Amino acid sequence: MDVRSWIAFVVASVTAFVLRVTKRAGTSLPGYLATRISPNLLFYVLAKLDRCVIVTGTNGKTTTNALLKSLVAQDEAWISNAMGANLLQGILSALLPELTWRGQLRVKRAILEVDEATLPRLTQRFQPDMIIVTNVMRDQLDRYGEVDATLGYLYESTRDETVLLVLNADDPLAASLGKGRLNTFYFGLSDWPEDDLLRQEVRDGAFCLQCGGELLYTRTVFGQMGHYHCPICLAQRPFPQFSMRVRERQEEVEIHEEIRLQSPIAYRVTSPLLGIYNAYNLLAACSAARLLGVNPARFEAGLAQFTAPIGRMQTFPGNPPRILALIKNPTGATMVLRSLEGTLNGDPLCFVINDADADGRDVSWLWDIDMESFVLRSPHVSGWYCAGTRGADMALRLKYAGINPAQIQLLENAADTLKVNAEEGGSVYILCTYTALHPLANRLEAMHT
Amino acid sequence: MRTQTIRIAHLFPELLNLYADQGNLAVLTARARARGIEVKVVPIKLREPIDYRQVDLIMLGGGSDREQRVVSEALASYAPDLRHAIEDGFPFLAVCGGYQLLGHSYELTSGELLPGLQALDLVTKAGTSRLIGNIAIELPATLKLARSTVVGFENHIGRTEHAHQALGRVLAGHGNNGVDHAEGIFLKRVIGTYIHGPLLPKNPHLADLLLSYALAYRGDERTLEPLDDTMEWLAHDQMLARLNVARKERLEEGE
Numbered sequence: 256m257d258v259r260s261w262i263a264f265v266v267a268s269v270t271a272f273v274l275r276v277t278k279r280a281g282t283s284l285p286g287y288l289a290t291r292i293s294p295n296l297l298f299y300v301l302a303k304l305d306r307c308v309i310v311t312g313t314n315g316k317t318t319t320n321a322l323l324k325s326l327v328a329q330d331e332a333w334i335s336n337a338m339g340a341n342l343l344q345g346i347l348s349a350l351l352p353e354l355t356w357r358g359q360l361r362v363k364r365a366i367l368e369v370d371e372a373t374l375p376r377l378t379q380r381f382q383p384d385m386i387i388v389t390n391v392m393r394d395q396l397d398r399y400g401e402v403d404a405t406l407g408y409l410y411e412s413t414r415d416e417t418v419l420l421v422l423n424a425d426d427p428l429a430a431s432l433g434k435g436r437l438n439t440f441y442f443g444l445s446d447w448p449e450d451d452l453l454r455q456e457v458r459d460g461a462f463c464l465q466c467g468g469e470l471l472y473t474r475t476v477f478g479q480m481g482h483y484h485c486p487i488c489l490a491q492r493p494f495p496q497f498s499m500r501v502r503e504r505q506e507e508v509e510i511h512e513e514i515r516l517q518s519p520i521a522y523r524v525t526s527p528l529l530g531i532y533n534a535y536n537l538l539a540a541c542s543a544a545r546l547l548g549v550n551p552a553r554f555e556a557g558l559a560q561f562t563a564p565i566g567r568m569q570t571f572p573g574n575p576p577r578i579l580a581l582i583k584n585p586t587g588a589t590m591v592l593r594s595l596e597g598t599l600n601g602d603p604l605c606f607v608i609n610d611a612d613a614d615g616r617d618v619s620w621l622w623d624i625d626m627e628s629f630v631l632r633s634p635h636v637s638g639w640y641c642a643g644t645r646g647a648d649m650a651l652r653l654k655y656a657g658i659n660p661a662q663i664q665l666l667e668n669a670a671d672t673l674k675v676n677a678e679e680g681g682s683v684y685i686l687c688t689y690t691a692l693h694p695l696a697n698r699l700e701a702m703h704t
Numbered sequence: 705m706r707t708q709t710i711r712i713a714h715l716f717p718e719l720l721n722l723y724a725d726q727g728n729l730a731v732l733t734a735r736a737r738a739r740g741i742e743v744k745v746v747p748i749k750l751r752e753p754i755d756y757r758q759v760d761l762i763m764l765g766g767g768s769d770r771e772q773r774v775v776s777e778a779l780a781s782y783a784p785d786l787r788h789a790i791e792d793g794f795p796f797l798a799v800c801g802g803y804q805l806l807g808h809s810y811e812l813t814s815g816e817l818l819p820g821l822q823a824l825d826l827v828t829k830a831g832t833s834r835l836i837g838n839i840a841i842e843l844p845a846t847l848k849l850a851r852s853t854v855v856g857f858e859n860h861i862g863r864t865e866h867a868h869q870a871l872g873r874v875l876a877g878h879g880n881n882g883v884d885h886a887e888g889i890f891l892k893r894v895i896g897t898y899i900h901g902p903l904l905p906k907n908p909h910l911a912d913l914l915l916s917y918a919l920a921y922r923g924d925e926r927t928l929e930p931l932d933d934t935m936e937w938l939a940h941d942q943m944l945a946r947l948n949v950a951r952k953e954r955l956e957e958g959e
């Protein structure tokens with residue numbers, strides 16, 4: 256370790272210690288200070304790892320990361336940035352607690368969630384063992400420029416063919432990263448419950464990246480996910496070595512595994528999370544775990560240890576119980592709403608929309624949420640509440656989706672959503688953006704302890 | 705003649721839908737319906753012809769560089785008719801990339817020059833940094849709208865210059881090129897702008913202006929009855945306050 260890196264390490268360790276004793280949660284602060292002092296420290300630590308898996312993509316990074324950790328970390332410890340702090344400083348913050356004063360790592364395996372735009376800066380100086388790409392979709396536009404830019408970052412970061420690449424075959428954008436590449440594995444759904452209602456969703460990958468032709472889908476899952484092919488250049492969905500069958504209202508899914516020169520096997524897994532988008536996260540995690548050598552017979556025990564990351568529709572007990580969900584881009588928000596369609600029973604629905612850097616300063620994405628399909632299915636919502644720095648924008652979104660303005664209430668503070676009450680036996684649903692998530696979760700924890 | 709239906713042609717929605725143009729369409733549709741006028745949105749895919757007798761308003765949104773290149777290659781066939789239509793007072797809303805495509809050319813960050821529709825005397829060059837953020841502009845007084853400000857969000861690397869009237873003077877933000885304090889273009893019944901967010905929800909006066917343009921083009925000169933826009937103006941004013949722009953009102957003459 257060079258002198259600057261050592262100073263950076265000392266400063267970060269002291270900061271982390273102070274934060275711990277003062278019980279302040281500053282997930283990225285030690286790493287932030289350390290990276291400011293020495294950009295080399297992170298790469299010094301990464302080089303000490305025996306095994307490193309990176310999870311990236313637009314949606315599902317944090318959940319996939321947590322699921323994979325539960326599968327692989329049954330006998331041995333793995334480091335992970337489980338809080339979703341996925342920029343360089345967050346990654347360093349997660350690794351530093353395991354670094355000894357002699358510059359050795361106590362735990363030498365890591366699963367790291369990495370932001371798509373940050374990934375090239377990491378892979379410039381460090382090659383992990385495996386990179387998992389969950390999907391490539393429209394995120395907050397002002398952060399990434401465009402979907403094409405994101406795809407560019409990922410392409411650049413995955414050119415080293417010694418790195419195992421695990422891609423979503425059902426997403427034409429993510430799958431394109433593996434074209435002609437060695438050491439590339441795919442996962443995808445083989446069968447899932449059909450949804451016949453016409454959805455007005457944004458399909459980011461609706462065009463063939465090889466020839467520009469419009470992709471044809473024989474079946475769609477959500478967003479641009481599905482079974483597709485290009486009628487012009489005949490490009491098609493790659494064959495997934497890991498394919499999953501999901502059945503209507505069943506927690507048990509079936510994974511079929513077919514790797515070249517190996518005999519096919521199949522196994523069943525009980526999904527700890529509902530929603531078709533979580534089926535992809537589970538499949539990504541299981542595929543990666545298999546490639547890391549985990550026996551599927553041990554999946555069940557691992558998943559039993561799984562706790563969902565914050566903001567994935569946890570219920571905070573109380574009267575009424577409150578359910579907290581993170582929304583940060585149109586597809587993710589549409590998926591959350593879709594999973595609520597059958598659940599709401601006269602419950603109030605709250606939105607907390609902020610526009611800090613971490614949320615995305617451009618709130619155009621609110622208009623790409625398929626709110627109309629949700630309203631069309633007339634979920635039984637007793638009241639619509641909006642808060643946050645862009646609460647007024649959300650209120651307008653609801654109004655133009657057809658909600659009676661008299662039923663929409665604008666709240667002054669995000670915390671006011673915790674005062675919203677439900678009818679007897681009902682629950683309050685709170686959908687919020689990133690910077691509102693942790694403050695709300697902390698208050699909810701405090702309310703019940 | 706009173707019009708029963710406004711027909712909006714949404715150009716190339718399969719390619720140009722980057723900044724939530726659905727929002728603009730939803731606002732136009734809802735505000736027309738509130739006045740008893742139906743709205744029919746006609747999606748026009750790339751290379752499909754536009755029948756100007758069958759539509760009353762055209763909407764053109766923005767896309768990524770890749771998508772704009774695909775569109776640009778097919779624009780030549782649309783150009784002559786479109787130029788005539790604009791000359792003839794055909795109402796047109798062009799946002800972001802769509803605004804750039806109305807001009808002579810549009811330069812990609814790679815330096816590649818894409819030909820535009822050549823409909824307006826307007827040129828867009830690539831800058832070195834993106835102009836991103838919330839924006840507020842002041843509309844020309846000649847428009848005589850109840851409110852003179854427009855708010856929204858801009859995100860563009862292109863620097864646009866033209867000799868026509870601007871849609872507004874920049875009160876906060878960057879505008880066409882970050883230099884001359886002008887934003888957008890306003891010519892005949894054409895509104896071109898970098899402002900999305902999307903544009904119309906927080907700017908109901910602009911939405912109504914477009915609707916009345918669509919009606920006027922068909923010879924229906926009626927005044928649209930006012931709607932309850934409390935929620936819209938609240939969102940509008942919150943953004944003005946954040947940008948430290950004083951709220952401006954201009955009452956129509958004679959009222």
Ligand SMILES: [Zn+2]
Nearest residue numbers: 463466485488
């Ligand atoms: Zn093709």
